[in-house]
Amino acid sequence: MTSIGLYSIGETIGKGSYGKVKLGTHKLTGKQVAIKEISKEHAPMVAREIHLHRQLKHPNIVMLYEVIITESSIHVISEYCPHGELFDALTERGYCYSERDAVRWFVQLVDALKYCHSQDIVHRDLKLENILLDDNDNAKLCDFGFARHAESRQMLQTFCGSLAYSAPEVILRQKYTGPETDIWSLGVILYTLLAGGLPFDDDSEVVTQRKIVKGDYDIPSHFSPEVSDLITRMLKLNPSERVTIDQIAGHPWI
The missing domain is CATH 3.30.200.20 (Phosphorylase Kinase; domain 1)
Structure with missing residues (x-):
């Protein structure tokens, strides 16, 4: 050693x-x-x-x-977070989490992201693999390799992050403001926790990209009306139409 x-x-x-x-x-x-x-x-x-x-x-x-x-x-x-990645926890479970179980982690992530954005820092690589669980199973955001300091309404244009969690404007190589892309990724995370699979997924990267830029996904029938509404508002194709982090924190589902 x-x-x-x-x-x-x-x-x-x-x-x-x-x-x-x-x-x-x-x-x-x-x-x-x-x-x-x-x-x-x-x-x-x-x-x-x-x-x-x-x-x-x-x-x-x-x-x-x-x-x-x-x-x-x-x-x-x-x-050190001994319970590992949230991605591994979902994979080992083999199926989705209930809304009652998932809401605790989601609220913690919303709180962490709200804090980042209040410091003018955007993460740009939110995904289940970048969320760790401590010994009390609290969610901890990690890996700030793609993070940027972006002041209010500052435009970014770097294509980065993981495809399945990437917002349409990032895939289309459009200029974007960071907070809205983080909100999209957060929506993908919530969907995946509750569905047990990604909303936009295919063996072909080209097909996955096409699905993302068209907003082509299905809401599972077991989702409650409240969480369906929240996810739909987070996965709006137009960044300006997405809910803000404050609106998420005040949403009826939470």
Whole structure:
């Protein structure tokens, strides 16, 4: 077992865009942490992620504790969430969650996203794989690799994120404001938790893109009228017609 600073480095628990994530233990307190090791050659790419993540302190966002830099690597020390990804929890379950079960996680995510947007930070890669569960099964937003600081109504144009969760304006390479694209992705997350599958999905990426830009999806019959209304409002093709994060927080389903 190797060490970095005051941390012992243990087994690999995940893989990020630029390196492996290891389980670490603080030598003095015994507290477990996640340690992401990144080669210094990727420093320019991760500098913004670290800068933005450091600014965010919220109970439903993974806490970044410290950054340790050596000759060859950057070590990002952050909160360890032992129950893993929400994606894995859904996959292992093998079927969808009830609205009663899903609403707790959804409210936590809405609260975290509302906080990000209040800090003028847009995530741009919201998906089940980027939501971790702590030892009390609370949802924690992570991975700010595609996040951007975007002041009110500032237009973005980078195509990024994961296709199945991407908003139509991103796929169409149109300029967009970040909050509305986050709202779309949040709608996909809620749908997937309740349906057990993605709203826009196909073996062909081209077909998936076509479905997204046409808004071609079906609301399962077991969805309540309230949650159907909320998802429909989040998955509006026109970004200006989507509900805002404040409207979501005040929606009757919640």
